[in-house]
Amino acid sequence: MVLGNYKSVVAARSTDNEILKGAQDGGIVTQLFAYALEEGIIDGAIVAGPSDEPWKPEPVIATSKAELLAARGTRYTLSPNISLLKEATRSYGLDRIGIVGTPCQMQAVRKAQLYPIGMRDVPDKIALAVGIFCMENFPYQGLEAMVEDHCNVKLESVKKLDIGKGKFWAYTERGAVAQIPLKVTHKYEQPGCHVCLDYVSNLADVSTGSVGAPDGWSTVFVRTKNGENAWSKAIGAGCFETKPIEEVKPGLDLVKKLATDKITKNQKTLDERATFGVGKGLRNPYL
Amino acid sequence: MSKVVEISPTTRHEGHTKLVLKINDEGIVERGDWLSLTPVRGIEKLAVGKSMHQVPKIASRVCGICPIAHTLAATEAMEASVGCYVPEDAMLLRYILQCANRLHSHALHNILSLPDMYLPGTDTKINPFTPEEPVRSVALRIQKLREVGQTVGEIVGGEAIHPSNPRVGGMYKNITPRAREKIYDLAKEALPLARDHMEFMISVFKNFQNRDTVEVGGMEVPVPDTFGFHNQGYMATAPVYGSSSLDDDPTWFPERWTEVRPWDWYMGETEIDYDEPNYPIGGTTPAGNKAWPQMEACMGVPLYDGQPVEVGPRARMVQYRNFDLKGAMGLQIARQMEYMDCIYGMMEAADALNTSGKVLADEIPQGDGTLGWAANEAPRGSDVHLVKVKDGRVRWYSLLVPTTWNFPTCSRALEGAPWQLAEVIVRAYDPCVSCATHMLVVNEDKRIVAQKLIE
Numbered sequence: 001m002v003l004g005n006y007k008s009v010v011a012a013r014s015t016d017n018e019i020l021k022g023a024q025d026g027g028i029v030t031q032l033f034a035y036a037l038e039e040g041i042i043d044g045a046i047v048a049g050p051s052d053e054p055w056k057p058e059p060v061i062a063t064s065k066a067e068l069l070a071a072r073g074t075r076y077t078l079s080p081n082i083s084l085l086k087e088a089t090r091s092y093g094l095d096r097i098g099i100v101g102t103p104c105q106m107q108a109v110r111k112a113q114l115y116p117i118g119m120r121d122v123p124d125k126i127a128l129a130v131g132i133f134c135m136e137n138f139p140y141q142g143l144e145a146m147v148e149d150h151c152n153v154k155l156e157s158v159k160k161l162d163i164g165k166g167k168f169w170a171y172t173e174r175g176a177v178a179q180i181p182l183k184v185t186h187k188y189e190q191p192g193c194h195v196c197l198d199y200v201s202n203l204a205d206v207s208t209g210s211v212g213a214p215d216g217w218s219t220v221f222v223r224t225k226n227g228e229n230a231w232s233k234a235i236g237a238g239c240f241e242t243k244p245i246e247e248v249k250p251g252l253d254l255v256k257k258l259a260t261d262k263i264t265k266n267q268k269t270l271d272e273r274a275t276f277g278v279g280k281g282l283r284n285p286y287l
Numbered sequence: 288m289s290k291v292v293e294i295s296p297t298t299r300h301e302g303h304t305k306l307v308l309k310i311n312d313e314g315i316v317e318r319g320d321w322l323s324l325t326p327v328r329g330i331e332k333l334a335v336g337k338s339m340h341q342v343p344k345i346a347s348r349v350c351g352i353c354p355i356a357h358t359l360a361a362t363e364a365m366e367a368s369v370g371c372y373v374p375e376d377a378m379l380l381r382y383i384l385q386c387a388n389r390l391h392s393h394a395l396h397n398i399l400s401l402p403d404m405y406l407p408g409t410d411t412k413i414n415p416f417t418p419e420e421p422v423r424s425v426a427l428r429i430q431k432l433r434e435v436g437q438t439v440g441e442i443v444g445g446e447a448i449h450p451s452n453p454r455v456g457g458m459y460k461n462i463t464p465r466a467r468e469k470i471y472d473l474a475k476e477a478l479p480l481a482r483d484h485m486e487f488m489i490s491v492f493k494n495f496q497n498r499d500t501v502e503v504g505g506m507e508v509p510v511p512d513t514f515g516f517h518n519q520g521y522m523a524t525a526p527v528y529g530s531s532s533l534d535d536d537p538t539w540f541p542e543r544w545t546e547v548r549p550w551d552w553y554m555g556e557t558e559i560d561y562d563e564p565n566y567p568i569g570g571t572t573p574a575g576n577k578a579w580p581q582m583e584a585c586m587g588v589p590l591y592d593g594q595p596v597e598v599g600p601r602a603r604m605v606q607y608r609n610f611d612l613k614g615a616m617g618l619q620i621a622r623q624m625e626y627m628d629c630i631y632g633m634m635e636a637a638d639a640l641n642t643s644g645k646v647l648a649d650e651i652p653q654g655d656g657t658l659g660w661a662a663n664e665a666p667r668g669s670d671v672h673l674v675k676v677k678d679g680r681v682r683w684y685s686l687l688v689p690t691t692w693n694f695p696t697c698s699r700a701l702e703g704a705p706w707q708l709a710e711v712i713v714r715a716y717d718p719c720v721s722c723a724t725h726m727l728v729v730n731e732d733k734r735i736v737a738q739k740l741i742e
């Protein structure tokens with residue numbers, strides 16, 4: 001169950017070179033939203049758009065392919081996408097919302113649908129929730145320290161950031177590559193991530209990440225009826241190239257291993273909270 | 288020999304009130320006291336010292352049916368006090384919000400009024416919850432109109448109940464072209480429904496007034512020709528929106544307003560010596576109980592030119608449209624006639640709106656303690672907020688809400704009606720009693736006389 005419920009899982013990438021150029025992995029998120037927008041499955045998508053500061057995302061409501069393209073790539077810092085969830089149904093006038101986010105953000109979306117506290121008119125307007133895999137996240141200052149101090153690279157000059165093969169990587173516009181071991185980054189993780197028990201966005205309609213698939217490709221779980229509907233239509237329209245997950249390396253076994261590691265480690269943190277103090281503990285949101 | 292009967296609580300309106308009625312041998316009201324029993328919440332008092340940005344959000348919570356009125360009146364009173372002029376596109380958004388709220392509120396009130404009424408040409412009373420036609424279609428139409436009102440309110444106001452978008456200086460956000468189109472589509476969908484509905488409701492109210500008798504709890508009760516008539520004046524500040532002390536030609540005048548205590552206006556202690564166990568549902572207050580309106584009334588009695596006045600849809604129609612129907616049903620009919628204004632109003636304002644225009648004033652002064660006021664024509668009438676803001680904080684605050692104006696006027700309108708129909712008159716005013724339960728009472732010299740109540 002560490003991978004959640006799903007109907008199918010494949011390795012995939014977009015067939016649109018323009019999307020692939022700036023995408024983090026297989027351009028799944030950007031391609032799926034672009035298709036859904038075109039088909040009217042959604043009428044806007046909440047994505048992590050660019051802001052005034054380099055690599056600091058700002059949630060935006062994209063209603064065009066150009067806006068989706070501008071939001072490509074992973075920003076390893078918080079992007080409070082849910083902050084636009086209600087507003088999307090208000091001044092933006094959306095009826096069918098697409099939203100991308102980390103597993104915790106997918107949880108927020110589902111919770112708002114089932115327990116809409118101050119979330120009037122949100123529950124029935126979520127049309128496509130695309131989750132990304134997430135091991136942990138960093139506050140912006142943490143990211144700054146990792147890139148500028150440890151990798152010794154100016155954030156402004158970074159073209160892509162990535163976590164993979166046990167390392168944190170920064171690629172610059174001018175072609176330099178810097179990397180640091182992940183153990184250096186641990187102290188910069190946001191503490192809230194240490195009680196997170198979801199790696200592959202179990203609650204999304206479709207979830208995707210890099211782990212399991214070769215470079216330039218993504219691992220994709222199709223989870224819900226809603227997700228399957230959008231995904232199969234997009235496949236039919238030729239949006240994606242796919243391969244059975246069994247035929248790619250490293251494949252699902254690695255995804256499962258990493259998911260198990262995350263959950264085991266964080267469950268332990270959670271358990272320790274119960275006896276954190278002398279004769280009293282810290283709150284457990286899962287109880 | 289007159290007797291006293293009491294209906295407590297009254298039903299099918301917002302809030303908590305009762306009727307203490309002195310009646311003659313025929314059961315006709317000689318003197319009626321309609322009073323609020325809703326506990327005082329003291330918004331005016333607790334606003335003092337808080338920021339001008341927070342107080343309108345608190346004032347909104349006075350009422351969940353017309354929160355738009357309190358939000359806008361409070362925000363605009365702050366703006367009037369500090370002298371802040373709001374950009375035009377912000378005003379257009381507020382105007383749309385106003386129309387949307389009135390649409391929903393009037394439609395909601397239909398549900399409350401219909402059970403007193405008959406299907407025209409029959410002796411069948413209307414139960415809005417019946418699955419049978421033609422009432423079922425009427426109920427669905429009402430729900431649709433409310434849905435349109437609330438959805439449009441949500442788009443421009445950020446929230447249908449307690450709008451989040453208005454702020455001192457304008458609005459937090461303009462809307463997108465898509466949102467504007469959605470408003471337009473919803474309004475166009477509602478337009479024919481509203482027209483049919485208005486005509487249906489007017490025929491229902493006319494039919495009531497034309498009946499010789501109606502049935503209440505098994506009693507046949509005559510409907511007088513002058514049912515719900517009164518000789519008080521009217522007060523309205525605009526056909527749709529309102530006015531404020533920033534206007535070149537304001538349409539409300541603070542110097543004409545005074546307020547008296549319930550003590551000066553309501554009956555003293557009296558014993559209930561008539562009861563009717565068949566009055567639906569649960570009977571009237573048993574004989575032998577005591578009532579003391581002077582002491583029990585939880586509100587002040589505001590006067591305009593020294594008199595109680597009527598506010599609301601008819602007051603607006605009388606002042607701006609030469610409307611001349613009197614009585615309880617005249618008031619109901621005037622309300623239905625406002626449906627079309629709501630819908631055309633939101634369409635026209637949406638047309639005029641520039642969705643990329645700015646919606647926040649460049650400068651928001653912090654205020655020097657000048658008195659500012661704003662009147663918003665709430666669904667139930669003029670909602671006037673008065674405030675003094677200094678250094679961004681509220682120093683003094685007072686609300687004169689529609690139902691407060693209407694309490695004494697409606698009380699007079701009860702005279703001459705069979706007591707069993709007193710509630711039908713009350714409902715014609717669409718009372719909103721949590722709105723009306725207000726907190727500072729000032730006398731002719733504007734001195735606070737009933738502050739003790741809330742300390």
Ligand SMILES: Cc1cc2nc3c(=O)[nH]c(=O)nc-3n(C[C@H](O)[C@H](O)[C@H](O)COP(=O)(O)OP(=O)(O)OC[C@H]3O[C@@H](n4cnc5c(N)ncnc54)[C@H](O)[C@@H]3O)c2cc1C
Binds near residue numbers: 072135137218
């Ligand atoms: C903090 C974080 C940790 C991650 N950890 C892992 C991991 O351990 N293993 C793994 O396989 N994958 C991880 N990913 C996911 C991976 O990096 C890619 O985001 C994912 O594969 C999608 O790539 P794509 O080419 O399909 O998307 P693209 O087409 O490039 O689009 C990426 C989308 O993600 C959105 N986005 C970017 N940053 C954020 C953010 N901070 N918060 C919310 N949304 C954002 C963008 O708006 C864009 O729409 C992580 C992502 C994040 C943000």
Ligand code: SF4
Binds near residue numbers: 105197
């Ligand atoms: S690790 Fe969990 S809590 Fe932290 S960002 Fe990722 S999904 Fe959210």
